[in-house]
Amino acid sequence: MAEARVVERFKKRTIWFHWIHTAAFLVLLITGAILFFPGIGAPAAGGLTRFIHRIAVVFFVGAPIVYFFLNPRMSLHFIRETLTWGKEDLQWFSKAPDYYFGGAEEKMPPQGHVNTGQKMWQLVVLGTGILFLISGCLMWFFKDVLAPSVFGWSVVIHDIAFILAFLMLLVHIYLGIIHPRMTESLRSMWDGKISKTYARNHYGKWYGEISQTEK
Ligand code: HEM
Numbered sequence: 679m680a681e682a683r684v685v686e687r688f689k690k691r692t693i694w695f696h697w698i699h700t701a702a703f704l705v706l707l708i709t710g711a712i713l714f715f716p717g718i719g720a721p722a723a724g725g726l727t728r729f730i731h732r733i734a735v736v737f738f739v740g741a742p743i744v745y746f747f748l749n750p751r752m753s754l755h756f757i758r759e760t761l762t763w764g765k766e767d768l769q770w771f772s773k774a775p776d777y778y779f780g781g782a783e784e785k786m787p788p789q790g791h792v793n794t795g796q797k798m799w800q801l802v803v804l805g806t807g808i809l810f811l812i813s814g815c816l817m818w819f820f821k822d823v824l825a826p827s828v829f830g831w832s833v834v835i836h837d838i839a840f841i842l843a844f845l846m847l848l849v850h851i852y853l854g855i856i857h858p859r860m861t862e863s864l865r866s867m868w869d870g871k872i873s874k875t876y877a878r879n880h881y882g883k884w885y886g887e888i889s890q891t892e893k
């Protein structure tokens with residue numbers, strides 16, 4: 679029988695937030711790609727995809743703002759965690775290739791609530807999020823007053839963020855859904871729970887801490 683999944687990894691509100699934000703992101707990705715690739719730009723000429731891009735922005739920006747005000751402590755923790763890097767992360771980088779290609783689990787240094795790779799994704803999400811916001815608002819609200827060169831740079835920055843976020847999203851999806859080692863990942867982003875063994879093997883440092891406070 680499969681082991682009971684009793685360790686809370688994500689709260690319900692975090693799961694809601696993740697999927698609402700993902701839906702908005704995917705709409706932005708598709709409507710953005712239509713503008714980005716001239717060959718498929720025809721639908722954009724009518725303005726519909728541009729309009730949808732702007733509607734999705736409201737959710738893409740609104741969801742984190744609402745989440746932040748409802749959960750300020752968790753949100754600040756997320757930002758702090760994303761920006762804190764140290765020697766342990768270097769150790770993770772040196773061991774990760776072996777681990778992700780099937781090497782022994784025990785050789786990996788114990789990880790916190792997210793591992794270094796996930797932290798890297800968080801950094802990309804936060805960093806590109808800020809770039810999208812600034813460059814996007816410049817293009818949206820200040821088109822008529824900006825010097826053409828500044829407008830041009832906004833487009834370039836928006837495009838760089840798009841390429842970076844898209845490539846990393848492919849890795850994120852692969853690890854979340856397909857990688858043979860991440861057996862409980864997707865379900866944890868559905869009902870919030872993982873088994874004790876999975877918690878111990880993947881997030882040993884974090885599991886050690888939360889099982890201490892439970893006692
Ligand atoms: C803060 C959020 C965002 C804002 C305010 C924003 C705003 C904009 C605006 C105003 C445009 C110009 C559209 C036009 O020509 O009418 C644009 C284009 C574009 N957006 Fe966004 N956007 C945001 C997020 C995103 C995200 C998350 C993606 C993709 C993952 C994305 C991808 C693109 C792409 C690829 C273009 C086409 C740029 C080009 O012409 O090469 N945007 N965005």
Ligand code: HEM
Nearest residue numbers: 699700703792796799800803851854855862863864866867
């Ligand atoms: C179809 C697309 C997506 C899928 C299937 C997906 C899946 C997942 C899964 C399964 C997890 C839990 C990972 C774990 O702890 O085991 C996760 C976490 C997370 N996701 Fe997504 N996600 C998607 C899109 C996105 C997007 C678009 C963003 C941000 C713009 C995002 C941001 C995050 C963050 C910050 C985490 C926590 C850190 C991490 O575990 O990497 N996800 N996602």
